Amino acid sequence: MDWTYIQGILMLAGINMIAVLGLSLLTGFTGLFSFGHAGFMAIGAYVGAWISASPTSTPAGLGLPFVLAIVGGGVAAGAVSYFIGRISLNLKGDYFCIATLGFGEAIRLIFNNVNRFGGARGWPGVPGKSTFLAILVADVVAVLFLANLVKSRHGRNMIAVREEELAAQIAGIDVFRYKMLSLIISAVYAGVAGVFFAHYMTFIQPKMFSLTKSTELTIIVIFGGLGSISGSVLGALVLTALPEILRTFEMWRLVFYGAAVILIMVSRPKGLMGGMELTPSGIRKMVAERNALREAKARLLAEAQGGEEE
Amino acid sequence: MTVATLLRVHELTKKFGGLTAVDAVSFDVPEGGIVGLIGPNGAGKTTIFNLITGVYKPTSGSIEFRGKSIVDLEPFRIADMGITRTFQNIRLFKNLSVFDNVLTACHLNANYSFAEAILRLPRFRAQEKLLMTKAENLLDIMGLLGYKDLIASNLPYGLQRRLEIVRALALNPSLLLLDEPAAGMNPDETEQLMRLIARIRNDFKLSVLVIEHHMDLIMGVCEHIVVLNFGEKIAQGSADEVSKNPQVIEAYLGTSEEAADA
Amino acid sequence: MVQFLQQLINGLSIGSVYALMAVGYSLVYSIMNFSNFAHGGVIMLGAYFGFFGLTLLKLPFALAFLLASIGTFFVAILVERIAYKPLRERRAPFLYFIISAMGASILLENLVIATIGPTFRTYPEVFSKAPIELGPLAIGRLDLIIFVISAVSLTLLILFIDKTKLGKAIQAASYNVKACALMGVNTDRVILTVFGLGGFLAGIAGVFFGMKYTVYPQIGNITTKSFIAAVFGGLGSLPGAVLGSIILGIIETFVAGYLSSQFRDLIAFVILIAVLVVRPTGIMGKVTEDKA
Numbered sequence: 001m002d003w004t005y006i007q008g009i010l011m012l013a014g015i016n017m018i019a020v021l022g023l024s025l026l027t028g029f030t031g032l033f034s035f036g037h038a039g040f041m042a043i044g045a046y047v048g049a050w051i052s053a054s055p056t057s058t059p060a061g062l063g064l065p066f067v068l069a070i071v072g073g074g075v076a077a078g079a080v081s082y083f084i085g086r087i088s089l090n091l092k093g094d095y096f097c098i099a100t101l102g103f104g105e106a107i108r109l110i111f112n113n114v115n116r117f118g119g120a121r122g123w124p125g126v127p128g129k130s131t132f133l134a135i136l137v138a139d140v141v142a143v144l145f146l147a148n149l150v151k152s153r154h155g156r157n158m159i160a161v162r163e164e165e166l167a168a169q170i171a172g173i174d175v176f177r178y179k180m181l182s183l184i185i186s187a188v189y190a191g192v193a194g195v196f197f198a199h200y201m202t203f204i205q206p207k208m209f210s211l212t213k214s215t216e217l218t219i220i221v222i223f224g225g226l227g228s229i230s231g232s233v234l235g236a237l238v239l240t241a242l243p244e245i246l247r248t249f250e251m252w253r254l255v256f257y258g259a260a261v262i263l264i265m266v267s268r269p270k271g272l273m274g275g276m277e278l279t280p281s282g283i284r285k286m287v288a289e290r291n292a293l294r295e296a297k298a299r300l301l302a303e304a305q306g307g308e309e310e
Numbered sequence: 311m312t313v314a315t316l317l318r319v320h321e322l323t324k325k326f327g328g329l330t331a332v333d334a335v336s337f338d339v340p341e342g343g344i345v346g347l348i349g350p351n352g353a354g355k356t357t358i359f360n361l362i363t364g365v366y367k368p369t370s371g372s373i374e375f376r377g378k379s380i381v382d383l384e385p386f387r388i389a390d391m392g393i394t395r396t397f398q399n400i401r402l403f404k405n406l407s408v409f410d411n412v413l414t415a416c417h418l419n420a421n422y423s424f425a426e427a428i429l430r431l432p433r434f435r436a437q438e439k440l441l442m443t444k445a446e447n448l449l450d451i452m453g454l455l456g457y458k459d460l461i462a463s464n465l466p467y468g469l470q471r472r473l474e475i476v477r478a479l480a481l482n483p484s485l486l487l488l489d490e491p492a493a494g495m496n497p498d499e500t501e502q503l504m505r506l507i508a509r510i511r512n513d514f515k516l517s518v519l520v521i522e523h524h525m526d527l528i529m530g531v532c533e534h535i536v537v538l539n540f541g542e543k544i545a546q547g548s549a550d551e552v553s554k555n556p557q558v559i560e561a562y563l564g565t566s567e568e569a570a571d572a
Numbered sequence: 573m574v575q576f577l578q579q580l581i582n583g584l585s586i587g588s589v590y591a592l593m594a595v596g597y598s599l600v601y602s603i604m605n606f607s608n609f610a611h612g613g614v615i616m617l618g619a620y621f622g623f624f625g626l627t628l629l630k631l632p633f634a635l636a637f638l639l640a641s642i643g644t645f646f647v648a649i650l651v652e653r654i655a656y657k658p659l660r661e662r663r664a665p666f667l668y669f670i671i672s673a674m675g676a677s678i679l680l681e682n683l684v685i686a687t688i689g690p691t692f693r694t695y696p697e698v699f700s701k702a703p704i705e706l707g708p709l710a711i712g713r714l715d716l717i718i719f720v721i722s723a724v725s726l727t728l729l730i731l732f733i734d735k736t737k738l739g740k741a742i743q744a745a746s747y748n749v750k751a752c753a754l755m756g757v758n759t760d761r762v763i764l765t766v767f768g769l770g771g772f773l774a775g776i777a778g779v780f781f782g783m784k785y786t787v788y789p790q791i792g793n794i795t796t797k798s799f800i801a802a803v804f805g806g807l808g809s810l811p812g813a814v815l816g817s818i819i820l821g822i823i824e825t826f827v828a829g830y831l832s833s834q835f836r837d838l839i840a841f842v843i844l845i846a847v848l849v850v851r852p853t854g855i856m857g858k859v860t861e862d863k864a
Contacts, residue, residue, distance in 0.1 A: 033667050087849050094607060094666060095852045098803055102844040105796070109838040145428055152427030152434065153417040153441070160414045163403035170363055171415045172389035172481055181424075211796070215674045222671055227405075251686040258679025265672040266658040275405065285459075289407060292459035299456075300466060 007132055013240035014135040015196045017233060020220045021142045022189020024232040027221050029150055030182040031162030033097050036104025038213035040187040043080055043107060044073035044194025045204045046117055049126045052199070057125030059118050066129040070195050077191025078184045085183045089176060104214050111206040122205030130200035138196065142189060146229055158182050159227070219261055224271050230282070231273030313340040316517050317362070317485055322371035324357055331357045333541040334371065339485065344511055344518045346532035350561060353538040355521045356398055359487050363395050364388045375485070390418065395487035396474040404463040408454060408473055411462050412445040415480035419444060445480065451513070452476045468499050472506070479514060486510070488520040492527050500524055504531045529553070537561070574708045579829045580822060585715035587821020588722035589784070592777035593798035594805070594813035595729060596770030602746035602808035603766050606669040607799065610651050612792030613680030614771055618644040618778025619787045620684065626696055633698045641775035648771025649764055651676050677792060684789045693787045718780045725776055726814055729769065733810065738765055746808060800844045806857025815855060
């Protein structure tokens with residue numbers, strides 16, 4: 001295994017990581033499950049390709065800088081998610097999932113029919129501008145943004161929505177607004193991931209953004225552990241690399257993958273990190289929680305034996 | 311009456327399909343008062359809470375808070391205005407620590423923007439520090455500071471109820487609705503809770519509307535009692551007046567064994 | 573007018589296949605409140621069982637047909653035992669069921685690719701391609717047979733649910749699983765029956781689908797449309813699933829016939845979104861009000 005090969009896998013993992021981090025905010029921190037985020041990736045990929053592809057290639061692009069493609073792809077995905085959110089965020093549990101599935105597939109099928117963007121045959125002339133460094137920088141920014149968000153009142157309000165929607169309302173939290181905010185941010189992340197993906201593959205096709213891709217993203221978030229940023233980072237690295245490493249088994253790797261998904265759900269549904277963070281403050285928090293539990297047990301035991309205290 | 315009316319419920323009615331859960335109920339909660347809402351199971355008490363807090367929309371009737379109608383507001387706006395509640399079946403943020411439960415509810419005390427949070431600007435840091443102090447103080451006053459880092463679902467039952475009250479207080483409410491706060495408590499704990507409710511009212515300068523089955527608690531702490539049966543108000547007045555009312559006695563002794571035990 | 577009737581019959585035929593699949597989604601949803609996305613994989617296996625029954629084993633059609641249904645009956649039950657039962661016992665949230673279902677679907681699809689191969693296979697010609705002439709109308713023999721057998725199977729299913737003790741237990745469980753368990757209904761058996769029934773019909777649907785089009789490992793993706801039909805009719809409602817399927821089948825054929833076949837797939841998702849916006853519980857789904 002030479003460095004270019006490893007670098008290639010890392011780049012793909014880094015791109016997936018952006019989308020996974022966004023979905024992690026929506027699913028892990030806000031408690032909404034989506035089976036349509038590949039649709040937002042598609043929007044990012046196509047809008048990004050259109051902005052940066054050369055005007056002389058077919059399909060023709062605008063020939064603008066890569067940075068603008070990133071911004072444009074993210075904004076476009078975010079804008080579409082706003083409309084989707086207005087329609088579907090009031091739906092309950094399962095039905096929101098189904099709606100996102102419908103939107104994701106509809107977006108893919110629309111691209112299938114837009115000949116201006118290459119239709120089902122795809123778009124071959126996307127410039128290869130996703131460098132290792134660019135992806136790394138994007139990942140760092142994505143992690144920092146998310147980490148700062150979840151440690152603010154805005155992030156805590158999203159977590160409250162996940163924990164207990166009605167109680168969140170009663171605590172004065174505008175549940176719809178925070179769901180919307182979370183959806184838009186996650187869609188922007190997915191859109192940006194799509195831009196990087198298009199400029200990494202240099203060729204995009206609607207079928208790359210199918211339901212399978214959406215499912216893959218959700219599986220990574222759950223594998224990493226709901227409500228854990230470090231879990232999402234690790235999950236993206238492990239689950240992107242794993243199928244690549246298993247590539248020698250070619251045909252059987254997706255069989256193992258499917259079996260692994262069932263196994264994880266059935267045996268350890270909390271995922272790798274299970275809500276914990278692999279950072280100094282995260283570990284401190286975990287230790288404090290453990291100690292508190294031990295102390296509380298000891299105190300209750302003492303009270304039960306020694307009669308009234310307080 | 312010399313005290314101002316904080317909450318005025320007038321001819322409040324809620325129908326679910328053919329069933330009338332609340333039927334033209336009227337009552338007032340005075341500023342600084344503790345009002346009890348009692349009645350057998352299914353009398354419509356919790357429905358009234360859901361109507362006041364905006365979880366349900368009334369079929370007809372009005373609810374005014376400080377003279378302003380709140381019937382068309384969303385629950386979070388009503389909470390913003392200063393009405394909050396606890397739930398009969400405790401609804402804590404179960405997977406969060408005791409501290410984080412309260413910290414989350416303190417959010418109305420901060421107003422830093424989204425961008426300030428992401429960039430960790432000075433205003434964000436200063437306000438966060440204030441929120442943390444406030445949360446810690448509240449836990450301290452209510453005797454839960456020792457459980458600060460415990461995950462809420464690991465708290466003993468009685469303390470979970472207390473945490474729910476602390477979380478409500480974090481919103482600086484002027485009206486606190488308590489839905490069966492003594493459910494599942496032994497007489498000792500109920501006694502403690504009674505004193506706690508009176509103390510909260512004085513320390514936090516708020517009014518309380520409480521649903522309860524424990525007659526001791528209601529009689530001991532409420533200045534005014536509203537009695538419901540099958541969605542209708544059948545009596546109201548002081549503890550003495552209500553307990554001598556023949557209709558109330560019939561409603562309780564005639565139909566509900568639970569209340570007779572209490 | 574002739575073309576209109578022709579399209580209508582085509583629509584009814586494909587709609588009835590959707591119905592066979594959709595009731596599988598709906599049955600499971602009515603008891604367990606989650607969308608069983610592994611169902612598509614089961615349908616795909618049904619198509620393969622039927623295909624190999626006819627080609628490798630050289631069975632007569634009726635036997636190959638039975639082999640497929642019995643095969644998928646057991647596959648569906650196996651999926652339940654492996655992917656859902658442990659979750660049920662732990663009372664996991666519905667999402668874990670969906671993810672587990674997605675895993676099962678990936679597993680089944682790729683198991684077929686790895687063992688049988690990704691190629692498209694065409695069913696041998698069982699029924700003559702010569703259409704039945706009915707005045708100016710030419711009805712495909714296969715379409716007619718599909719419609720009749722589907723209608724009979726669905727009627728039997730509804731009779732089973734309405735008349736038998738087990739069927740009544742299923743109905744009761746769809747209202748309230750917990751209460752049923754308290755009343756002494758063996759919910760585990762109810763759930764197995766639901767998966768078995770759904771699996772059996774999935775086998776029939778798979779064979780028909782393979783005969784009408786071809787057999788390939790990704791058939792499961794197409795069955796998403798029958799899921800949409802189930803949502804359209806109202807998840808959890810059997811008559812709703814049937815009605816939704818028939819309507820979807822007809823709309824699809826008309827869109828393909830009069831507009832463009834490219835929009836045929838898109839229209840299903842547009843309908844899905846429209847239904848969710850206007851009436852998420854579908855045409856016949858039960859409306860529930862949350863109690864605070």
